[in-house]
Amino acid sequence: MSTRKKKADAEVAQAATVAASPDIDVEELEGIGRVTGAKLKEKGYYTVRDVAYASVKELAEIVGSEERAQQIVEAARKMLGLHSFISALEVYERRKKIRRISTGVRALDELLGGGIETRAVTEVVGEFGSGKTQLCHQLAVMVQLPEDRGGLGAKAIYIDTENTFRPERIMQIAKARGLDPDQALNNIFYARAYSADHQMVLVEQAKSLIRQHNVALLVVDSVIAHFRAEFPGRENLAERQQKLNKHIADLLRLADAYDVAVVVTNQVMAQPDVFFGNPLRPAGGNILAHGATYRLWLRKSKENIRIAKIFDSPYHPEGEVSFRITEEGLVD
Numbered sequence: 001m002s003t004r005k006k007k008a009d010a011e012v013a014q015a016a017t018v019a020a021s022p023d024i025d026v027e028e029l030e031g032i033g034r035v036t037g038a039k040l041k042e043k044g045y046y047t048v049r050d051v052a053y054a055s056v057k058e059l060a061e062i063v064g065s066e067e068r069a070q071q072i073v074e075a076a077r078k079m080l081g082l083h084s085f086i087s088a089l090e091v092y093e094r095r096k097k098i099r100r101i102s103t104g105v106r107a108l109d110e111l112l113g114g115g116i117e118t119r120a121v122t123e124v125v126g127e128f129g130s131g132k133t134q135l136c137h138q139l140a141v142m143v144q145l146p147e148d149r150g151g152l153g154a155k156a157i158y159i160d161t162e163n164t165f166r167p168e169r170i171m172q173i174a175k176a177r178g179l180d181p182d183q184a185l186n187n188i189f190y191a192r193a194y195s196a197d198h199q200m201v202l203v204e205q206a207k208s209l210i211r212q213h214n215v216a217l218l219v220v221d222s223v224i225a226h227f228r229a230e231f232p233g234r235e236n237l238a239e240r241q242q243k244l245n246k247h248i249a250d251l252l253r254l255a256d257a258y259d260v261a262v263v264v265t266n267q268v269m270a271q272p273d274v275f276f277g278n279p280l281r282p283a284g285g286n287i288l289a290h291g292a293t294y295r296l297w298l299r300k301s302k303e304n305i306r307i308a309k310i311f312d313s314p315y316h317p318e319g320e321v322s323f324r325i326t327e328e329g330l331v332d
């Protein structure tokens with residue numbers, strides 16, 4: 001395993017442990033030592049979270065020095081995934097490491113600045129039949145192509161929540177792109193998610209697959225279906241949003257730590273205030289809006305023509321392009 005993957009692995013495992021159990025005993029903190037752990041507990045700092053938000057000065061009185069207190073606070077914040085400031089240069093360097101997967105549609109790639117990005121969560125939104133699942137199938141093939149043909153020579157993981165995955169369609173698209181259809185299927189790890197909890201567990205399991213294989217794409221089609229079904233109505237909205245928020249945060253962490261492109265599809269819902277702009281809005285509202293790095297809206301035009309538009313992106317000018325869905329997949 002490469003050092004990069006090992007480091008990512010450790011960070012994600014840590015974050016996952018914390019997410020699963022937010023009240024981790026302060027003694028679990030790396031390098032804390034039993035004596036210091038006991039002292040902290042004596043003074044009321046029982047959990048990693050207590051320490052992460054503590055004042056360095058107050059902790060210094062317990063652990064003996066400000067330097068040691070600072071180390072402890074930083075370790076706790078790291079364990080909780082509470083990253084602090086980084087330089088703008090580091091932001092720039094990180095952005096340079098982003099890789100792209102071609103969608104197979106030149107106009108769409110141009111709109112996306114070269115293709116679907118790794119280290120990001122791309123949300124594909126659209127009405128029934130707008131082509132969301134078709135795009136996911138196509139990407140699961142495109143990622144396998146060599147770099148000079150728009151791919152990353154890598155495998156894909158496909159989490160299917162509504163039983164819409166069609167291996168025959170993958171074979172068709174693979175063939176059209178010059179890949180061996182059986183091999184193309186073999187390069188896709190597939191799982192059907194039967195509930196929201198199962199879906200979240202599958203994301204955990206996806207991490208170990210990514211560690212073992214060269215995976216550069218994770219698809220969740222559709223990301224919100226189980227959450228909507230299990231937490232219906234306004235009375236369950238808070239719980240649903242909270243759970244969905246955790247799921248999206250987990251996907252974002254995975255994308256960033258493992259240099260993977262995460263693509264989630266989302267349904268659109270009618271909104272009550274149809275007189276103010278678009279009568280439709282993506283399900284899950286702000287959770288996905290804040291979580292997803294990019295939002296791509298697909299719309300059915302006439303016959304097999306589809307319109308794609310990016311919205312809510314800090315990096316891209318809003319614009320739209322059209323493409324077709326044919327036997328060969330998505331084409332210009």
Ligand SMILES: Nc1ncnc2c1ncn2[C@@H]1O[C@H](COP(=O)(O)OP(=O)(O)OP(=O)(O)O)[C@@H](O)[C@H]1O
Binds near residue numbers: 128130134267328
């Ligand atoms: N082999 C094919 N040849 C041509 N067009 C196809 C083919 N397979 C699918 N399509 C087109 O794709 C459409 C289905 O798109 P897709 O399943 O991606 O929609 P979706 O946005 O995922 O919808 P939903 O929300 O229902 O899952 C079909 O209606 C058809 O127009």
